[in-house]
Each structure stands twice: as structure tokens, then as C-alpha cells.
Amino acid sequence: MSLPVAPGRARSRRRKEALAALPWLAPTLLLIAGVVIYPAYLMFWTAFQKYNSYGILQGPAGWSNFFGKGGAFTFPTVPWTSVWTNTVIWVVVVVIMTLALSLLLAQFLSKDFPGRKALRLLVLLPWACSVVLTTTVFRYGLQGDVGIFNRFLVDTGILNVPYGFTKDPTAAFWVAVFVAIYVSLPFTTYTILAGLQSVPNDILEAAHVDGANAVQRYWQVVFPMLRPAIAAATLINIINVFNSLPILTILNDNGGYHTGHTTTTLIFQFKAQLGPGVASALSIANFLFCLVVVAFYFWIVKPTKEVQ
Amino acid sequence: MLAKLTKVTAIAAASMFVLTACTGTPSGTSSAPTGGQLPATTIKILAPNYGDTSKADWEKIIAEFNKKQPNVKVELQMEAWETFTDKVKARIQANDLPDILNDNAFASEATTGLLYPITEVMSDSTVKSIEPSLLKNGVGPDGTQWAAPDIASARMMTINTDIMSKAGVTAAPKTWAEMEAACAKIVATKVSCYGMPLGKEEAQVESSLWLWGAGGDWVKDGQLVANQPAAVEGFTEIKKLIDAKATQPDPGASNRQAVADAFNQGKVAMYVTHSGLMATTRKDFPKIKYTLSQIPSKDGSPVAFGVTDFILAFNNKDANRKEATKQFLDLFYSDAMYEGWYKGTGLLPVTTSMINAAKSTDADNKDFYDSLSYVKFNPVSDPKWDALKNALQGTAGTIQKDSPENVLKAVQEQLDAAS
Numbered sequence: 027m028s029l030p031v032a033p034g035r036a037r038s039r040r041r042k043e044a045l046a047a048l049p050w051l052a053p054t055l056l057l058i059a060g061v062v063i064y065p066a067y068l069m070f071w072t073a074f075q076k077y078n079s080y081g082i083l084q085g086p087a088g089w090s091n092f093f094g095k096g097g098a099f100t101f102p103t104v105p106w107t108s109v110w111t112n113t114v115i116w117v118v119v120v121v122i123m124t125l126a127l128s129l130l131l132a133q134f135l136s137k138d139f140p141g142r143k144a145l146r147l148l149v150l151l152p153w154a155c156s157v158v159l160t161t162t163v164f165r166y167g168l169q170g171d172v173g174i175f176n177r178f179l180v181d182t183g184i185l186n187v188p189y190g191f192t193k194d195p196t197a198a199f200w201v202a203v204f205v206a207i208y209v210s211l212p213f214t215t216y217t218i219l220a221g222l223q224s225v226p227n228d229i230l231e232a233a234h235v236d237g238a239n240a241v242q243r244y245w246q247v248v249f250p251m252l253r254p255a256i257a258a259a260t261l262i263n264i265i266n267v268f269n270s271l272p273i274l275t276i277l278n279d280n281g282g283y284h285t286g287h288t289t290t291t292l293i294f295q296f297k298a299q300l301g302p303g304v305a306s307a308l309s310i311a312n313f314l315f316c317l318v319v320v321a322f323y324f325w326i327v328k329p330t331k332e333v334q
Numbered sequence: 335m336l337a338k339l340t341k342v343t344a345i346a347a348a349s350m351f352v353l354t355a356c357t358g359t360p361s362g363t364s365s366a367p368t369g370g371q372l373p374a375t376t377i378k379i380l381a382p383n384y385g386d387t388s389k390a391d392w393e394k395i396i397a398e399f400n401k402k403q404p405n406v407k408v409e410l411q412m413e414a415w416e417t418f419t420d421k422v423k424a425r426i427q428a429n430d431l432p433d434i435l436n437d438n439a440f441a442s443e444a445t446t447g448l449l450y451p452i453t454e455v456m457s458d459s460t461v462k463s464i465e466p467s468l469l470k471n472g473v474g475p476d477g478t479q480w481a482a483p484d485i486a487s488a489r490m491m492t493i494n495t496d497i498m499s500k501a502g503v504t505a506a507p508k509t510w511a512e513m514e515a516a517c518a519k520i521v522a523t524k525v526s527c528y529g530m531p532l533g534k535e536e537a538q539v540e541s542s543l544w545l546w547g548a549g550g551d552w553v554k555d556g557q558l559v560a561n562q563p564a565a566v567e568g569f570t571e572i573k574k575l576i577d578a579k580a581t582q583p584d585p586g587a588s589n590r591q592a593v594a595d596a597f598n599q600g601k602v603a604m605y606v607t608h609s610g611l612m613a614t615t616r617k618d619f620p621k622i623k624y625t626l627s628q629i630p631s632k633d634g635s636p637v638a639f640g641v642t643d644f645i646l647a648f649n650n651k652d653a654n655r656k657e658a659t660k661q662f663l664d665l666f667y668s669d670a671m672y673e674g675w676y677k678g679t680g681l682l683p684v685t686t687s688m689i690n691a692a693k694s695t696d697a698d699n700k701d702f703y704d705s706l707s708y709v710k711f712n713p714v715s716d717p718k719w720d721a722l723k724n725a726l727q728g729t730a731g732t733i734q735k736d737s738p739e740n741v742l743k744a745v746q747e748q749l750d751a752a753s
Contacts, residue, residue: 079720079752080442081427095751102747103729170583171596193584279587281534282728283748298420299724300752 069306069313077301091307096300098307104283104292112199113288116274117319120206120267121260127207128214128259129252133244135215136222153212161276164205168192168277190279195286198278202286205273210266214259221255222248261323268316289315375654376407377662380425380432382418384485384679385610391678395671399662406658416535431648433659438643440481441717444474448648452482455647455660460667463685471642474715482663483642487608487681488702488709489539490638491630492615495623497525497603506627509634510547510571517580520603528575529593529605530585537730538712538723539590543606543639544568546710547631558718560725561746567632569730569738576734586731598622606639609699610680616698626701628708640709642684682706721752 076087093100135146152160167175168191176188192198225248233247274291278284283295289312297305381392389412396408411432413421418437425432431448443449452472453461461469464482472481493506501520507513517527532540545552548571550564575581582588582602594611596602598619606629615622628636645666647659665671669687676683682702683689693703713719725748733741 078442078446079724080446081423082446082448100751102751103744171599171601188583190584190587193587279533279584280731281537282725282731284728284732295728299728 066313069309072302073306073310075303077303079299079301081302087303091303096304098296098300098304098311101283101296101300101304105285105287108196108285109287109289109292112286113268113290113315116199116203116206116288117264117268119203120210121263123207124210124214124263125256125260128211128218129256131211131215132218132222135219149215150212152209157209157270158272158276160209161205161273164201165192165277168201192277192279195278195280195284198280199274199286202274202277205277206267206270209273210263214263217255217259218252221252225251261320264319264323265316268319372403372406372654372658372661374405374407375652375658376409377433377655377658378409378411378430379434379436380411380413380422381434381436382415383412384681387678388412391675394674395662395666398671399665402665403658403661408662431650433648433650433655434662435646435648436484436643437646438641439714439720440472440644440646441474441715442720443646443648444478444480445717449480450647450649450656451478451480452645452647453479455656456482456663456667457660460664463667463687465684465686465689468642468684471711471715472644475717480715481644481646483684484645484666485643485676485679485681486684486706487610487641488638488705489543489606489608489629489641490701490705491604491627492597492607492612492624493604493627494597494600494602495625497523497600501525501603506625507630508628508636510630510632512634513630514574514578514580517575517578521578521580525600526582526596526602527580527604529588529597529602530572530575530581531588531590531593531605532572532585532731532733533588533592534727534731535589537728538726539639540572540606541565541568541726541730542710542712543629543637544572546637547571547629549632551710552722553713553716558713558716558722558749559746560722560749561742565742566738569733569741571632573733573738584734586734608641609682609702613680613698628705636705636708638705638709640706640711642711718749718753722749724752725749 073091074087074089076084076090078084087094089097091097099106131149135142135149164175167173170176170188170190170193173188176185176191179185180188189197191201229247230243233243238246269290271290271294274286274288275294278286278291280286283292287295289308293305293308293312296308379392379396381388383389389410392410392412396410399408400406411421419439422435422437426443426448435443440449461479461482468483468486469479471483472479474480491506497520498506498516501516501523503516503519505512507516513528520527530540531537542552545565545568548564548567550562550568552558552560554562576585582593582596590605590611593602593605594607594614597605597607598615600622607626612624612626615624629638631637645663647663650656666675667685669685672683672685673688673691676688682699683692689703689706692699696703712723722745725745729741729745729748732744
């Protein structure tokens with residue numbers, strides 16, 4: 027506890043300290059201003075301008091990009107129910123499934139067994155490849171006439187005739203969920219693996235000696251100690267998955283306002299057909315949605331507390 | 335280092351003066367009359383790839399142009415068709431307007447006042463050399479000739495004759511009823527009958543064919559109308575074929591290339607094609623025997639689909655660039671240059687002299703030339719066409735699972751909201 031200081035003096039001292047820190051903070055502040063604040067400002071500004079579909083500025087638009095005749099939220103035939111449910115499912119299912127599988131996989135990879143190094147490298151593979159490449163492989167594999175996955179499903183008798191997985195928007199959405207989990211696994215697995223390495227052996231031994239069985243040891247000793255790793259992995263995954271565009275776009279052969287859109291892919295659809303103004307209007311909703319998700323997460327999990 | 339750099343710059347600057355001095359003949363001023371040499375300037379061309387030789391074909395013309403105008407630098411950017419509109423939009427948004435654009439639409443650019451009327455950047459004789467019936471496609475709703483066609487293509491039905499005879503179909507179907515009957519026989523041989531690309535790339539073409547087949551037209555009383563009785567009739571026929579499993583699987587998410595591939599592999603008996611696609615079939619799939627025919631319609635009157643792509647000239651507010659553009663386009667449409675260029679596209683020429691020359695020599699495409707007498711065009715000059723096209727591309731495919739009335743209602747709603 028410091029001695030009470032006159033508020034005026036305290037403030038001036040703090041200001042002095044802040045000024046002294048400025049040269050060291052300046053690059054970071056500039057970076058934040060350049061890559062976070064300016065684009066966000068531009069998004070808000072664009073949302074209130076009228077553009078034609080070629081992106082040529084026509085003047086101020088007021089709220090018409092949001093709620094006008096061809097506005098983001100009032101454009102006819104957009105299946106909003108499925109867009110919102112898809113968006114929530116996309117984030118929640120992909121992140122939870124990724125975490126669950128990664129916990130299993132990390133546990134397995136932390137055991138000592140012959141060939142562990144090779145297997146760890148293999149798990150990295152989806153991460154090392156570009157997302158577009160991986161997704162394109164799945165897309166071709168699922169092609170109706172020549173796709174290898176479709177061929178496999180037909181030859182094994184699971185399907186009678188090839189199924190156009192990427193031709194039906196809803197089916198394509200679920201394939202995208204699968205691929206998104208697949209490409210998110212390596213990063214998450216490695217983060218948790220790193221967390222597992224930091225669990226001290228003596229604590230586990232002590233728990234063992236105290237008579238805790240394997241299940242108890244995992245849930246009551248290991249899992250709580252993994253919390254910082256899980257917290258970091260979850261937060262990064264939520265934001266990554268929410269913003270992910272290529273998987274959903276590449277795997278969906280359908281155009282227009284179909285039932286396989288999330289808000290992110292819908293932004294691109296709007297950009298192509300209704301211009302950047304309307305797309306920015308929906309981007310703002312996406313931005314707010316993202317903020318809410320992250321806020322919820324902070325509120326429930328309190329990751330900063332653990333990471334400290 | 336710095337001294338050296340200054341020296342180099344000085345030499346460069348000096349030599350430039352010398353160059354200007356040499357070329358600066360009295361007629362070579364900024365308002366150069368045709369024939370004189372223009373001062374140093376740059377014109378930019380943005381063009382799509384029609385085929386493997388497209389870039390070389392343009393470069394040939396550029397080389398010829400540079401013989402006459404050595405001071406004019408020509409910048410050529412070639413892009414694939416799939417993403418071409420995006421590239422055009424990107425250039426426009428970056429305010430880097432190409433002096434010459436080769437595209438399949440012009441209405442959006444024309445309505446925003448970015449273009450020269452094409453007659454300002456082509457001499458009268460060049461304009462007159464283009465087949466009038468094709469030239470009028472480049473006229474905007476305001477009556478101005480905003481664009482000039484540079485290639486045409488006609489689309490007709492191609493039918494695999496082996497599949498046809500195997501199924502016991504004796505003649506190419508001309509009416510919808512004949513087509514349904516033929517398809518029933520062909521489907522019985524376990525081959526898809528009609529390749530229907532109703533996906534996001536070609537739905538606007540396919541929809542038009544069936545609308546015209548029912549005797550309708552998108553333009554009614556000067557307005558684009560999607561939800562109209564003839565369209566309902568056309569879409570009902572589309573749905574009939576889909577429900578009878580006469581089409582390839584998932585027509586609502588198929589593009590023309592996928593359908594063409596299936597045809598080349600003998601998996602589809604007929605589809606609507608153009609001369610470029612058939613050239614590939616002849617070259618790479620010689621085993622496929624085919625015949626070309628009119629596209630079936632309700633009452634049997636012939637339907638064929640016409641497309642012209644266009645040359646547009648953007649206004650860069652620079653007299654020298656405008657003059658260079660004009661000289662380039664005059665050269666481009668000259669028989670000597672144009673012949674090689676259009677042949678590289680695999681499509682049909684637009685100048686009267688080339689059409690006449692090709693009709694007598696190009697036996698492979700004879701049917702396509704003949705169909706030019708009855709082709710119909712999509713209303714590309716209407717500024718609302720983009721909205722209708724987008725709506726069709728995104729929505730027509732849902733006919734697989736929805737009723738014609740609902741699909742067309744959705745298309746109409748999108749058209750109304752977007753335009």
C-alpha cells in the first residue's frame with residue numbers, strides 16, 4: 027500500500043511516465059492504428075456510402091445499406107434463419123469438436139511409443155498445407171463422377187449412387203464443418219501438447235501415491251493445469267473459425283442466397299452482387315457478433331486470469 | 335553511388351530529349367492527326383483468355399501497332415474468364431482504368447459515365463466494317479453506341495449420334511414433346527439425356543433458352559420481367575426434365591464446362607454448346623460423333639443463343655491516349671490483324687468481310703454461321719440485366735427442389751431489390 031499522494035501530483039507523475047514510455051510503445055500503437063483502427067473505421071465509413079455493384083462510389087447512403095430496398099438485412103430471399111444458425115453451428119461445433127479431439131490426440135501423442143516423432147509430424151500435415159489446397163483436395167475427392175471419396179462410398183456399398191456432397195448447400199456446409207475441424211486440429215493439438223509437457227511429473231506421482239485412479243488424475247490434476255493452454259487455443263480458434271472464408275466458399279458449388287451461408291460468406295456474396303457498401307453493413311454485424319462471442323468467452327472462462 | 339545514379343539519370347534524360355527531338359516532327363504534337371507519330375504515352379488493355387493463344391494473339395497486334403507508333407507503350411493484362419468481372423471491378427475501384435477493355439458486358443460502366451462512346455475511338459470505316467445486326471448489341475438504352483462487339487458466338491444443341499441411334503432416336507428433337515420422348519429412350523440406356531448447366535455460371539443462358547422456347551422474352555414493354563407466364567412455362571419444362579431424371583445429376587449446381595466434360599466422355603447425350611467447345615471435342619475426343627441442331631422449343635420454331643463480347647474504351651481524359659486507342663482499335667479490326675485474333679478465340683468473327691470469308695471456308699462451324707440468322711441475345715445493354723443475371727445465377731438452380739412459381743418470384747424480388 028503506497029502512501030496517500032495528492033491526486034494532482036499523482037496524475038502528473040502518471041502522465042510523465044506514460045510520455046516516457048511512448049517511444050517504446052509508438053511502433054505498437056502505430057501498428058494497431060494502421061491494421062486495426064483504420065480498417066475498422068473504413069468499414070464503418072463504407073457501410074454508409076452508396077456504391078453500384080462495380081464498386082463505384084455514388085454518394086452517401088444513410089442507413090439504406092442496412093435496411094433499404096437492397097439493404098444487407100432486408101434483401102429479399104436471403105434465408106436468414108439458416109444463415110444465423112449456420113454461423114453459430116459453424117463456430118460452436120467446429121471449436122468444441124476440435125478441442126475434444128485435440129485433447130484425445132494430445133494425450134496420445136504425449137505417451138512414449140516407437141514412431142512417436144513421425145506421428146507427431148504427420149499430425150502437423152494439415153497445418154503445413156495451405157487451407158485452400160486441403161479444401162480443394164476434399165472438393166475433388168467428393169466430386170460425383172471421378173471423386174475418390176464418392177467412389178469409395180459407392181464401392182463399399184454405403185451409397186448406391188455417388189452423392190453430390192458439394193452440390194447441395196446444406197450438405198456442403200457440413201462437409202465444410204468436417205474440413206474445418208481437420209485443419210484446426212494440428213494447432214490445437216500442439217498447444218495442448220505443450221500444456222501437457224508443463225504438468226510436473228512429481229504432482230502426478232503424488233496423486234498416484236494418494237490413490238487417485240487414472241480418471242481422477244486426469245480430471246482433477248491434469249485438466250485443471252491445462253486450462254491456460256485450452257483457453258488460448260479456444261480463443262484463437264473461435265476467431266479463426268468465425269472468420270474462415272475459403273473452406274466454406276470452395277466446398278460450395280452453389281451460387282446465390284442458399285442455405286449453406288454463414289454471415290462471413292454472405293458478406294462476400296453481397297460484395298459481388300450488391301457492392302462494397304452493403305457488404306460493409308453486414309461486416310459491422312459480423313464485427314459486433316464477434317465481439318459478443320469473445321466477450322461471452324471472457325465472461326465465462328475468464329482466460330486472462332488463468333494465463334497470468 | 336549517388337553520383338553514378340545522377341549520371342545515369344542525366345544520360346537517360348538527355349537521350350530522351352534526343353529521342354523527342356528526332357521524333358518530334360511538326361505533325362507529332364498532342365493533337366496528332368492520324369498517320370503522324372504520337373508522343374510517348376501508354377495505353378492499357380485488359381482482356382480475358384479465350385484460349386491458349388489469346389495472349390500471343392494480342393501481342394501480335396501490339397507489335398504491329400508499335401511499328402507505326404513506337405512511342406506508345408501498350409500494357410496488356412490477361413485474366414481468366416472465371417474471375418474476370420472481379421478484375422475489372424478491381425481496376426475500376428483502383429481508378430486504374432484500362433483504355434481498352436474486352437468484356438461481355440458494358441451497361442454498368444456506361445451508366446456511370448466512365449466510357450467513351452466507342453464511335454469516338456474508332457474511325458467510321460471501322461465501325462461500318464462490323465456486321466450491323468451484331469453492332470446494335472453495343473447500343474445502350476440511351477441510344478449511344480457504347481461498345482463494339484469483337485467476337486460472336488452462337489449456341490446450338492449438340493447431340494451424340496451414337497447414343498441417339500443406340501437408343502433408337504431417329505431425328506434430333508425440335509419440340510419439347512419430341513425431346514421428352516427422345517430423353518425417355520436415352521435414359522433407358524443408362525445415359526443422361528440432357529446436360530443442363532443451371533449452376534452459378536450459366537444459369538442466365540439456360541433460363542433464357544427455355545423462356546424463348548416458350549415464346550417469351552425478358553423484356554416486356556421496355557422493362558425486364560422475370561416472373562412472367564412464358565418464364566413459368568419454360569421453368570415448368572425444365573423441372574419436367576429434371577423430375578424425369580433426364581438431366582445429369584445436380585443440374586442446379588453444374589457449369590457448362592462440367593456438362594461439356596460429361597458429353598465428351600459419352601455420359602450425356604446432348605447439351606447446348608458453342609463452337610469453341612466443339613473444337614475441343616473434335617480435337618481431343620475424336621471418338622465422339624455428333625450432330626448440331628436447333629435448340630428445341632415448345633412449338634418447334636428454332637431457338638439459338640447468341641453472345642457477343644465487346645470492346646469498351648474508358649475515358650482517361652487524355653487526348654494522346656484517346657488517339658492511340660483509336661489507332662489501335664482501327665488496326666485491331668483490320669482484316670489482316672483481326673483474322674488471326676478471332677481465330678484464336680475459337681468463336682465467330684463480327685466483321686462482315688470475315689463472316690463472309692469464314693462462311694465459305696469454315697465447314698466445321700457452318701451450322702453456327704447458319705444459326706446466326708435466328709439467334710437471340712440476352713438484354714445485356716439494359717443496366718438492370720446485371721441484377722437479373724445475378725438473380726438467375728444464384729436462384730435458377732433451386733428449381734430442382736422448388737416450384738417454377740416460387741423460383742421466379744424469388745428471382746423477381748431480387749431483381750426489384752437490386753436494381
